[in-house]
Amino acid sequence: MADSIFADGWKANPYWWELAPRPEWPVIDVPKKVDVAIVGSGYAGMSAALHLTRAGRDVVLLEAKEPGHGASSRSGGMAGSGLKIGYSDLKAKYGQQRAVDMVTESERSLEFFEEFLAGEQIQCHYQKVGRFIGAHAPSDYEAMARGIELVKKEAGLETGYMIPRSEQHTEVKTDAYHGGKATLSGGGLHPAIYHQQVLDRVKQAGIKVCAHTPVTAIARSGKGFEVTTARGKVLADNVCVMTNGYTPPAAQDLRRRLVPVGSYIIATEEIGEDRITDLFPHHRMIADTKHILYYYRPSPDRKRVIFGGRAKTRDIETRESGEILHKFMCGIFPELKDVKVTHSWTGNVAFAFDKLPHIGVRDGIHYALACNGSGVVKQTYFGYKTAMKILGKPEGKTAFDELEFTTIPFYDGNPWFLPIVQRWYQFLDARAN
Numbered sequence: 001m002a003d004s005i006f007a008d009g010w011k012a013n014p015y016w017w018e019l020a021p022r023p024e025w026p027v028i029d030v031p032k033k034v035d036v037a038i039v040g041s042g043y044a045g046m047s048a049a050l051h052l053t054r055a056g057r058d059v060v061l062l063e064a065k066e067p068g069h070g071a072s073s074r075s076g077g078m079a080g081s082g083l084k085i086g087y088s089d090l091k092a093k094y095g096q097q098r099a100v101d102m103v104t105e106s107e108r109s110l111e112f113f114e115e116f117l118a119g120e121q122i123q124c125h126y127q128k129v130g131r132f133i134g135a136h137a138p139s140d141y142e143a144m145a146r147g148i149e150l151v152k153k154e155a156g157l158e159t160g161y162m163i164p165r166s167e168q169h170t171e172v173k174t175d176a177y178h179g180g181k182a183t184l185s186g187g188g189l190h191p192a193i194y195h196q197q198v199l200d201r202v203k204q205a206g207i208k209v210c211a212h213t214p215v216t217a218i219a220r221s222g223k224g225f226e227v228t229t230a231r232g233k234v235l236a237d238n239v240c241v242m243t244n245g246y247t248p249p250a251a252q253d254l255r256r257r258l259v260p261v262g263s264y265i266i267a268t269e270e271i272g273e274d275r276i277t278d279l280f281p282h283h284r285m286i287a288d289t290k291h292i293l294y295y296y297r298p299s300p301d302r303k304r305v306i307f308g309g310r311a312k313t314r315d316i317e318t319r320e321s322g323e324i325l326h327k328f329m330c331g332i333f334p335e336l337k338d339v340k341v342t343h344s345w346t347g348n349v350a351f352a353f354d355k356l357p358h359i360g361v362r363d364g365i366h367y368a369l370a371c372n373g374s375g376v377v378k379q380t381y382f383g384y385k386t387a388m389k390i391l392g393k394p395e396g397k398t399a400f401d402e403l404e405f406t407t408i409p410f411y412d413g414n415p416w417f418l419p420i421v422q423r424w425y426q427f428l429d430a431r432a433n
């Protein structure tokens, strides 16, 4: 089709897999007995595995598909410290001290992440370019400005500064926002190379990774657990469920506390560094304040636009989502209307009903779940925290301990209500602007 928005040879796979192809992984036997069995080989599972192994624990990573099949090799690669819930809402719900602890720890998680990259000598195109959050409505601009001041006053943290609408082209060349908030910390990386290099460290540490080994049941056995997989059983003193937006029925008690949501992304064809720098003068990661937000950025080589969001209220094929996201992108950058899409893909994130990260132990099973759309930094960090908890170390304590991990009656993990909720969000977004 002459007017197709797709480039010849477009792919329904992540752009990231071009430089970091999916690993060919040998099928190894499931061990009979380990100290810790970890379900899921994303950032969270691998981070926990590395820290446990270095403390002398015998660990197996059990993965349903190939390593990194989940969100960790598909994400937007935006690495930041923020939480989905703002400080004043946290304060209203948990009180000032706990809210301060949560935002402080959240900032700390980014420091941890950067130390982790440096310590492991991971080269994943991490660029500390910061982030800009566009205000969808004037009231969002005011709320972000108040938030910055309050966090500064009560937590002593500098979380960014406001850019008025008249100057927003210095951040991103669009008129779609009513100004926004710039943050200098964090930045962007290549998510699949990040995953691949942590996987290399996992391999170097001698950790057993059983790929194509879906866990089908987890049951108590004596003081530990018997973990049943499609390829055999393993006894473990401890079990960690690190499956986030892919949490299976084998962990039903956790699955029913999570809302998996498909997030969609496209990569454009190369438009050259000059045009990219014109659109993104500081090459920042960009997001907005809508309920159903867009997130977008330059590719790490600064030649393409990577643009993501929830394409439709229901799950759709990646060709259709590619067309929709291209339209959304042109709403932000009209000048990209003739730029073609080379890759269009999707992956699952997991929301908790309270939109906070959840880490802890339920019925003896450890978990670090609910990235709420931002898990590059947080899931790496909470993987480490989970390891510290299993080791009984004080470093395992976090401000997110013992949050009530709620669900709703009769919910089994299949989010039938998503289209309804998202239509409501679309209505709110349309009304606000």
Ligand SMILES: Cc1cc2nc3c(=O)[nH]c(=O)nc-3n(C[C@H](O)[C@H](O)[C@H](O)COP(=O)(O)OP(=O)(O)OC[C@H]3O[C@@H](n4cnc5c(N)ncnc54)[C@H](O)[C@@H]3O)c2cc1C
Pocket (backbone or CB within 6 Å): 039, 040, 041, 042, 043, 044, 045, 062, 063, 064, 065, 067, 068, 069, 070, 071, 072, 073, 074, 075, 076, 077, 078, 079, 080, 213, 214, 215, 216, 242, 243, 244, 245, 246, 247, 248, 250, 263, 264, 265, 295, 308, 346, 347, 348, 349, 368, 371, 372, 373, 374, 375, 376, 377, 379
């Ligand atoms: C399209 C998209 C864009 C995103 N963009 C960003 C971003 O820009 N910045 C950011 O911070 N975050 C982003 N995220 C979120 C981030 O990618 C995730 O929070 C993070 O990768 C989750 O890591 P994880 O280890 O918890 O889970 P995952 O990486 O999802 O891994 C879970 C693993 O569990 C495995 N599994 C499931 N069931 C079983 C079973 N029965 N047995 C064994 N294994 C099983 C899955 O196959 C999967 O590999 C994005 C996510 C998506 C999908």
